[in-house]
Amino acid sequence: MSQFTNFDTSIAGLKVIERKPIGDHRGFLARIFCADQLNGAGWQKPIAQINQTVTKKRGTVRGMHFQNTPYTEMKLVSCLQGEIWDVAVDLRKNSPTFLKWHAEKLSAENCRALLIPEGFAHGFQTLSDDCELIYLHSAPYVREAEAGIRPNDSYLEISWPLDFFEISTRDAEHPFLNDQFIGIEL
Template sequence: MSRFDIKNLPLDGLKLIERQQMGDSRGFLSRIFCTNELSAAGWSAPVVQINHTHTARRGTVRGMHYQIPPHAEIKLVSCLQGEIWDVAVDLRTDSPTYLQWHAEILSAENRRALLIPEGFAHGFQTLSDNVSLLYCHSAAYHPDAEAGLSAQDPRLAIHWPQDITELSARDAGHNLIDPTFDGVKV
């Protein structure tokens, strides 16, 4: 029995993962990750790093982050507390959906996760206070490979569902896409 329902999304390689929950009067079990089952969704590497984030205020935007090859990563993003609007942007130069974005609501209640392939930028907006996320990464974080796009870039035209109440100085400092930006080659 599979513990995941895997759904294709409009951007090639981007997948919505719906976790099945098994429970009884004591509570429940919900599998977060399984290499065997998620390989069908495109997870093709070991989990190298797992991170937990907490965001206190509703309306906060984090992103749009990515790592430059050869440190590009696959991410599996799960919401453990609260609710987010999770966004992935296709940065793959040769992709027919280059610079297009897609968003999904992830919450503790809907048990959804987003599987984001290499060559995508990722960000989210909190739709509630006190949001906790769990990230599985296929590559370790490398500060020299860190990159980002402005979450408010008019070229991306991401339609954030709420007014942005908070954005870190680092994220606010990401440049707009200019004519010299040539995407990511993975």
């Protein structure tokens, strides 16, 4: 029996993964990752890195981050505490959904994760105080390949649920998209 249910989104390859916790009066156990079971959802690489973020303040935005070729990465993003609005933007060159975005509410309660393929930008906004996330990455972070786009870029028209209360200087200084941006070649 699979510990996960996966759901397609309107963007090819981008999946919502729902964990199936097993619990009783003491609490629960929920599997975060299983290569055999997530293979069918598209995760077909080893985990190269696991990161944790803690964000203290409701309304904080982190993102939109990605790694350039040849260091593109898949991510599996789960919220372990609190609630977030998690957003992925398709940056794949020649994709029929190029520059389209999809958002999911992830929380400790709904046991959902977003499986983000290579060639996507990723970011989130906290919908509660004290949010904790865990990210599984298919490739290690490479500083020289790091890139980002502005979360409030008018090209994207992302519908953020809250006003931006907090954003890092680095994220606020990511470039805006323009007609010269052709996407990420995979």
